[in-house]
Amino acid sequence: MILAFVLVVLVVGSVIFHLLSPWWWTPIASNWDYIDHTITITFWITGVVFVAIGLFMAYCVFRFRHQEGTRAAYEPENKRLEWWLTVVTTLGVAGMLTPGLFVWNQFITVPKEADVIEVMAQQWQFSFRLPGKDGVLGTSDTGNVSSENPFGLNPNDPNGQDDVLIEAQDLHLPLNRPVKVLLRSVDTLHNFYVPQFRAKMDMVPGMVTYFWFTPTRTGTFESICAELCGTGHYTMRAVVVVDEDSAYQTWLQEQSTFKQALAKNRNSTGSKLSLALSKRQTGSADSVYGVIPPKRNSLRN
């Protein structure tokens, strides 16, 4: 009796929570509202099933609870009912899968006109690379990584000389231009995730992975690492700024290329990143965690 009541409260309460709670997905800022639509369809189909099963059980518990002198019915199977339920379930599943696969096909098919950029990950920061004037990213190799060449670019590749390097700073993207994001890591798994863009993909050392999207509103967005990568995982952030075209061009002018950076690194103390690296190298053997960014409060400014 109480159980029937609790089941009803649980089902109705879940629906009310879903409709009224303040927690819902972050407002979208990319073309992937298709994904949101697929989620909405899934919510409807599965929600109906959840409510139906919950309320049906509550009814059974109430109506067929043990009473003196009653006896259960004897009905081992009911072929017609079982087939009927199977067919309806199959239709429901197809109703979710079809739009899902359709959108997945879009997700993995990059439009030809997409700009290409690269995100490089290492414990525990993101860096970015743009192809520069020639529109082509130069080749890279983890073996080339050094304090002078933290991106590990191939110094002899002419395509790489004009690549724009953005080390441990904000990435800017122009509004409404599709962008293919190439992902690379030099140490372990990471994942580049901006919730407002709805897209994410792991970064795997030894491989280049990708996803694409089109930013659809200007603003400043925070990206986080979404694949466990060690102690500093929770501190691994970056900022992505989506600009109008003119603001974007202004920003782009201020960035330096691989060639410039290489020259500068050879003459001076090196980049921010290589500072962090050299600190690690001079640390004693058991201060492995010496490079972990300090705890959250100080970290964020």
Added chain:
Amino acid sequence: MTDVTPETTSYLAPAEVEDVELYHPKSFVTKYIWSQDAKVIAIQYAVTAIAIGLVALVLSWMMRLQLGFPDTFSFISPEAYLQLITMHGMIMVIYLLTALFLGGFGNYLIPLMVGARDMVFPYVNMLSYWVYLLAVLVLVASFFVPGGSTGAGWTLYPPQAILAGTPGQSYGIILMLASLALFIIGFTMGGLNYVVTVLQARTRGMTLMRMPLTVWGIFVATILALLAFPALFVGAVMMMFDRLLGTSFFMPQIVEFGESLKYGGGSPILFQHLFWFFGHPEVYIVALPGFGIVSDLLSVHARKNIFGYRMMVWAIVVIGGLSFVVWAHHMYVSGMNPYFGFFFATSTLIIAVPTAIKVYNWVLTLWRGNIHLTLPMLFAIAFIITFVNGGITGLFLGNVVVDVPLSDTMFVVAHFHMVMGVAPILVIFGAIYHWYPLMSGRMLNQAMGHFHFWVTFIGAYLIYFPMHYLGFIGVPRRYYAIGETEFIPLSAATLNEFITVAALIVGLAQVVFIFNLVWSLFKGEKSVKNPWRATSLEWQTPQMPPAHGNWGKELPVVYRWAYDYSVPGAAEDFLPQNLAPDQVAIAKGHEASGVRAAAT
């Protein structure tokens, strides 16, 4: 089809295997410690699994304290947090649930339910437990070695698992891999026993299609485990080589903190394939015994046959088979070839169909039943609604493109806790309340039981249902602290506090349960024989608790399926499986027509 339910037959094939002579223990040590009796081994497995499970529970309190009240507990460092989630996850999945369902319930129930005297290889069965215990001890040792246990996450993904940026790199990861290898060795000894016993040692008349669904669930789950664990085993051995011998199975060229490591050419994704080729079936290794047990609980306590028995058996078999072709749905955003997404999304959503059929048949068993709201029944119904909730969110994550924003967020944590954490645990509780009288001769205390039930059921729902919505916001999993993040509203912190409070309350209710287990052993009300008036064989032994050898002089002979409840015309509302057709008492007024099932 004489062997198909629910007809009763009077002709019985002669026994194919002769009755066996068991090893008879002579001393306390051979009886209770180095025991070869499956029932004692079962209790040993269960006590060990519950003990280590309690450790995992305490670890979860610390994790929840950190998430609910960050910056409050100085003893939880970022390293410690990762070690906590890793040990918690691994213990819960492998050392608690797998061991308890298969080693615990499997050992206790298989021989009794199929009418055997014991497992077919009692000595190997004994070894199985001791190797399992060793695995647990090695795991526990990893808490105490320099550097502590591994913090690689329960998925142990390389390269990170064996690199310096992850806690436990020096010894923790080695002990973890060694412990897993031991567990698999121990499990294989037990697993072969369970399978061969079901296939070879069933008593006369116990056809496969007359077995209780509990046995079907454990049987198929064991086959899955025997096929899936080897993938984890080779993965663990290969990673051990990478860590100790400098091979590069899973290790590409790496520059860590500016230092070039001596690895090159390996593939991190290869490990993920091996892990999930084990890991997905593992979900069903935990789920299928639960499915079987809950079917039997529903049937006994609703006094009604399980609806659609044959469909239920086939669903278990089909789910088991399909569970080997869906593994990469855990890897949609791993960087594997994106075209795999089409195949794995389709296969994953297909599994939903037989799974849904099982759910329908459970609720249809309640329909027109005679529902006794006993403690086992309460837990069984709580299981159904929890499992439906968790299964539904699986349809989100399985549908490849929907998984893209949700994977590695709190949505995933909420999903798998509902479906493979809370749901199977609810079945385990129901099963313990149900079979405790058989094992101990006493009933568990009702009042404590009801307290335990309501707090656990409602509390667990309050923990995990709202957690899905943190995932929608984008709150990532395995985060020591979320800090101030642009897209996360402050109210999310309030929700996290609420979840933590709920988790602590649910945790404390388990203390009451453990107390009840111990207290009732001495002070519990004495149980009558077959207190739930069940039909299956484990309740029909000459003694309760069943003695060594289970059956006295003669093995039971089985005449019917396990679900003859409320048969029209019979005087009693249950007909035990070993009740001969000519022994069935006929209800008044039915003398002419007789008992329907018995007459066919």
